[in-house]
Amino acid sequence: MQKYFLVVVFSLCFFLNNAQNSKDEILFTVDNDPVYVSEFTRVFNKNIDLVKDESQKDVDEYLKLFVNYKLKLKEAHALGLDEKPSYKNELANYKSQLAKNYLTDSKVTDELVEEAYYRTVNEVKASHILIRLSDNPTPEDTLTAYNDLIKLRERVISEGFEQVKSQVHNGKTIYAEDLGYFTGFKMVYDFETAAYNTNVGEVSMPFKTRFGYHIVIVQDKRASRGERTVAHIMINESRKDSLQESAKQRINDIYLKLQQGEDFESLAKQFSEDQSSASKGGMLSPFSGGQLTSIEFENQAFSLEKVGDISKPFKTEFGWHIIKLYNKKSVESYESMKGELEEKVKKDSRSQLINSALTNKLKKQYLETDKQPDLSYFVSILNDGYFSGKWALPQDFKANSPLIKIGTKQITNEAFGAYLEKNQRRNMPKVDFNKLVSDSYEQFLEKQLLQYKEEQLAFENPDFAYIVEEYRDGLLLFDLMETEIWNAAKKDSVGLNNFYNDNKESYFWNKRVDAVVASSAKKATIKKVEKLLRENKSPEQIKLELNSENSIDVIFSSGIMDAQHQSLPSDFKFNTGISEIYKFNDAYIVADVKEVLPKELKTFDEARGMVISDFQNYKEANWILDLEKKYTVTINQDVLAKVKAQLNN
Incomplete structure (x- = not known):
């Protein structure tokens, strides 16, 4: 390290x-x-x-x-x-x-960050209907999709979304879906903008994203849920415990102990199998909505209303949990989130708005004129092969003729010609050559300006x-x-x-014990356990005698344990037989030590990681x-x- x-x-x-x-x-x-x-x-x-x-x-x-x-x-x-x-x-x-x-325009960036903050701290619940379009739709396809969505919009307004959804959704060309609640950055920017700009209960006009044409139906808007700080006790679904106790049974036993008034932090230290949080009483770092991998865990955490509330046992993909609410916060301030949001804005599709603003600024900085140069030569050398990806620059192409000067850098026809050739595609819809060349030149110029600015950064x-x-x-x-x-x-x-x-x-296993450890919040109960262990009663027999369906007074842990194990106090004596009673983590424990394993040399394979380091x-x-x-x-x-x-x- x-x-x-x-x-x-x-x-x-x-x-x-x-x-x-x-x-x-x-x-x-x-x-x-x-x-x-x-x-x-x-x-x-x-x-x-x-x-x-x-x-x-x-x-x-x-x-x-x-x-x-x-x-x-x-x-x-x-x-x-x-x-x-x-x-x-x-x-x-x-x-x-x-x-x-x-390479950014600070004014436009700030405006987008402010917009992103509003959309991050406010959620929209919406549905939508999408008519898919190809990557290069014809004007006729675009018009047809738009008109079809106008009709579907009228139907949604009169019949309701669910009725229309059941009739038109096919999962191929038309999608009608409930999206639930979402915030900024969860959808493509054009869709997000349409949803936030549509009032609750209204249906938007058709709008375009890279997927096709949509209408969005907004059902609700609400403030985001903020941040939660919780602790949890987790039991792995696949447990390695010689007592063969199921995870569900163990979590329910722990829950009963909580209902009996035992301390959550103490129980987490004793029994939680999340090793990263057990020693801290189960405490987790604060999190906000959408931040956790487990949706179920997040929903359970946000369902707790008051600080100190404890959930019932519930299952996630990680195991069984009980959580306790320690703190709840409303959404963060704009100033505290500004840096994070700015990074997201620059990586999101909305960054195109920043690029456009920056391009305009660079034009003023590095170009003598904002007007396009004469592009008629490029129009004259194009042919219909361009729309099938078969066009090539002519043999007598005037590569060295000057096209435009950016700062001190002279751009020739060669660069723009190569750009045109590279960006042709098969099955492109036919457009007017003048428009094609003009649009392509603007895209080319933007790239050249950004490239030149990047080259100058080290000097500027x-x-x-x-x-x-x-x-x-x-x-x-x-x-x-x-x-x-x-x-x-x-x-x-x-x-x-x-x-x-x-x-x-340098490579030894520390002294360890093979033991069964009993834990209880009540010293009197542990004394009974000690007596029953000396009578050679098994943990299962002891639990049947001391626990009931509604009351869990003792919980057992077992396995190979070293001095740092969470079940053993620091002053635990490594002797075989029934141990003395220890007060530990606000509870009492007694152990039945089957065997004391002496300090012994690790094999090369067992010590490999440490040896390499x-x-x-x-x-x-x-x-x-x-x-x-x-x-x-x-x-x-x-x-x-x-x-x-x-x-x-």
Whole structure:
């Protein structure tokens, strides 16, 4: 885990400062390559709150990490990893992805984010009728679909949606469906807009999405349900318990104990089989509607009205649950959700509205005129083969003729001609060549403007340039570590076995017991259990004697348990036989220890994961020693003293 943490920290924060201040001093060199004070102090201050190891907050210790980082980068370049096609491709993809954050129109984006917030915190319940259309419908097909939906709309208004649905839905060309409640981003943007713009009880006019033509019938609108914080007790459906007790029986036993007044948190710690939450009394992170995988769990959580309410046992795909409501919140404020919503807007189809606004801005920034150039030449070289995907540029195509200039970049006919050729499709509906060329040119121009803006970002925006440089070094470092250490260690079967044999003392099972543990909220009940266990009564016999259909006084757990097991207190004595009574998790327990399993060596297969991790750390430490011999590191001690004084103030 440490190696991945360090790669992430350094890859995000270490980058070269190409414009060093003339007064910036050299802190150290790696084979005469300088590393400046400004870079070290910047990353030290930037990372200090991320570093958990207090020793690494010391300047000298941090400098060691920094030097090691520089040694690794030096080695990566020496190995030519920065020339690998996979590295170049991934860096280019990242750069392109990052550029999207800078290629936007802030005004339009803000308006869309505000709209998205309203639609996120308000739900619509709707139905719709859809007439499917092909990807390239003819004008006749489009008109027919529109007119058919006008008629269906009139029928829905007069006859009701359910009546029309039963008669027209075929699941192929016509869909009539109930959609239930939904919020923003759950439907395609055009459909979402129509639904939110239609009043409750009304039927929209026909509108188009990429699926075809729709009408939407809005039944209800309501505020979103907000956020819930719950704890749960979960029992797996497939249980590994030697008592052969069903999950349903066990969850019902726990529910009866809750009804008897026992503490929810205590029971969750003792019996919940969700290991990620049991130790926290079953507490889960807060969630909102639509956030959970299990719809049933979510509905049960939102059905609880008052803080402290507890559900009846219910089943999901994960097992049986009981949940308790700890907190309920209304929807978040706009300011708290703004960042998240902006990311969604940029990834959603509504981003086309942002692109259009940005394109208009870039036209003003980089073009001398907004008017289309003379495109008649392209109209003249098209023919009907374009609509069947068989058209090709003519042999005498005027590729080098200038078409348009974007900033300092001259675009020629060659680029637009290639665009036209690439974007023809088989079975395209025939349209007027003038319109086809004009529309295609606008799409082509938008792409060219965005591409040119992206190319200029590193010169126009220093933040963008720095982040790209950070990622460039980080990606290179990760590639180096994966090649030289992580994968190499995993594949070195001989080295792994030798390392295991040399370090066996590190790979032991702790002392464990094979035991049956009884738990009860009542000490008197546990005393009875202790007596019955000494009489060699089985857990089933004891439960029959002490529990009833309406009252669960004792619950048993069984299996192989170590000192950290949730059923055992920290001071539990590992002796065979009936244990003493312990107070634990606001309850009382007694155990019947069948066998004490001593501390024993793990086999190689049992310890494999730990062996690989330790072996990787071992290889990395020795590798760093080799790099220190290969490359000369010279630290300017006088400058370092000044850096320490500055950072320690």
